[in-house]
Amino acid sequence: MGEKIVKYPDSLTEEERHKYEQIANIIDLYRDKEGNLIQILHLAQQVYGYMPIELQRFIAEQLDKSLSEVSGVVTFYSFFSTKPRGKHTLRVCLGTACYVRGGKKLVEHLQKVLNVELGGTTEDRRFTFEVARCIGACGLAPTIMIDDEVYKQVTIQKLDAILAKYAN
């Protein structure tokens, strides 16, 4: 078979197009490797940030696989996201200790100020808002995590200052 013609989706912004080109190169690099799909998807998500269905379709076409197979893999592994993710991941611990000692209030407050539901991403794509697993700091509840940083004994007052650190 000859060279695969790369067909990009219509109506990509310049930035998106650039990312798609990068992904096409990744595919080219891994095309003939056994069990390449997960690896390609992984790298593609690093480039694109998330895995919208259009991108899955692009990858499926390039690899001559069916879209349902690709989407089967994407929806199987929790590290793939089909919705855009924020630049930072903000997690609030909802372990019992954290929950009763202010975690609940933090969630309600964050939902208001960030205007986003748990599991969602803010309009400006700054934060993806999720629940954290108990990190074992129950004595210092409530805790939140932003990316790899853990914040303990968080109050609503402290929270605004913490968020400000991630303003850009």
Add this chain to the structure above:
Amino acid sequence: MVNLTINGKKISVPEGTTIMEAASKNGIQIPRLCYLPNIHEVGSCRICVVEVEGAKTLQASCIAKVAEGMVVTTNSPRVRKARKILYQLIISDHAKDCLGCARSQSCELQQLGKTLGVESQYFEGKPQKQHLDKSLAITKDSSKCILCRRCVTICNEIQGVGVINPQNRGFATVIEPAAELPLDSVNCSMCGQCTVVCPVNALKETDGIEQVWDALGNKSKRVVVLTAPAVRVAIAEEFGCEAGTVATGKLVSALRALGFDDVFDTNWAADLTIVEEGTEFLGRIKAALKGGKAVLPMITSCSPGWIKYIEHTFPAQLAHLSTCKSPHMMFGALAKSYYAEKINTAPEDIFVVSVMPCTAKKFEINRPEMQNGGLPNVDAVITTRELAAMINEAGIDFMNLEDSEFDAPLGFSTGAADIFGLTGGVMEAALRTVYELVTGRELPFPNLHVSPLIGLDMVKEASFKIENPLEEYKFLDGLEIRVAVTSGLKGAKQLLRQIEEGLSPYHFIEVMGCPGGCITGGGQPRSTDPDVRVKRMKGLLKEDEGKRIRKSHENPFIISLYEEFLGHPNGSKSHELLHTHYTPRGIYNEYLTKTVGV
């Protein structure tokens, strides 16, 4: 040979045998659920576990191979307990409404519960979310799905379409197209192969029975039924007979007993298709040899699953398709014109029902191209399985029916039409006619069978030389005609890729969408017998060989059809009624004006 012990019995089997096969060859049945010989052998359910001495864990016997000195127990307390627990887990989130379920009594899950001796339910799970996807041909009910993945294997590995796959994980797992889109909006070929292998009521044909009962109850309708070749060698299986039992006479009597006004035969239209398609083929060859424009190879068009597949997958190659409608659509068009005139009935008062081995025909009758004078050519399609259900519902004792004959004139057919239901059959039927038209002599193969085209291989090919043609076909003298036959969409993909790359050496290709042809169509009786295809194939060959006339162009009722009504093959009336065109769709339906899906 490998020596081992199963349940204390010393046995010896060839190397590479699975424990399950070894046991069954020695009279020991191991319960199973997902395993389907030659189709699904990947061990997803683990119901077939057995104890192997020295192994820490229980082994899935449908995949574990025998080894020298192995000691196997298939029914120890540990094994029986494990199977019961697995079964209980499977049914914990299954919608267990057996009393209102169409698969009750023909359900492999139900049967397994009985085999395992399960009496109560240990785990109370939340029933899976109900997601009923009712497409024009296939109905999928995820609340019944037990995630055995047989359908996934058949759609991806065997058909090579890959429309359905497991999505999500854990308890949220569903077998769906990407983004859980409905089947009608994706590139499903509607071949129905998934409905044949599904052990439960999660995948089946979309119901056509209600519509047919309604028509039969409507006094102002003349209800005409026709039945495809493959139905007659399969329907008896639904009444307990061996696969391949030929039951044409009982089938006709049953249809009459159901109250159909005319009991006709799709075969009649199959003969007609051969005359039309053979003429079209000669036309294309002639144009090509005389330097004109002709698209070759020409590819048969009577399998609607194949048609939908090519429209999605190779939309740029549609000109290769013969423009002939499939036989039952030709039949419908003529029932509502030629036959309506004959019996002095308004076309709108005729209701045409096709009994088909096929689910894709349910989609086909809804195509806007399949209408004439504002009326659909065919009004309803029921599968072989659905017809059996109607026969049961009507209280007809099928096995004790007398044999009877199809009605005339649309019920007479030749042996060439019988083999339409079999991979290679359309090609052979066409060659019997084309060769004789061109040379004036019979096709030079023993017993009229083009032997390289017979059998169940995925791709078959044959070639022969035209020598001493009749005067008007002199231009064909010495031409080596090369043909290929494939069944199943994976083989079709292979031949189409070749065409795309400009490397196809053939003049004429036959494609049937289901592996083996219509005998194993998506609407045929379900079977776990791996030899079922061979047996049905033999049934059809027997039908053909038993016919007085075995060449389509010699069918006297086709000859009179041309004399009385159509004029000549490929003439203007034929073009209006019997030929069609195709719709480029694209894998994502991107070529349809109204885009559905992603």
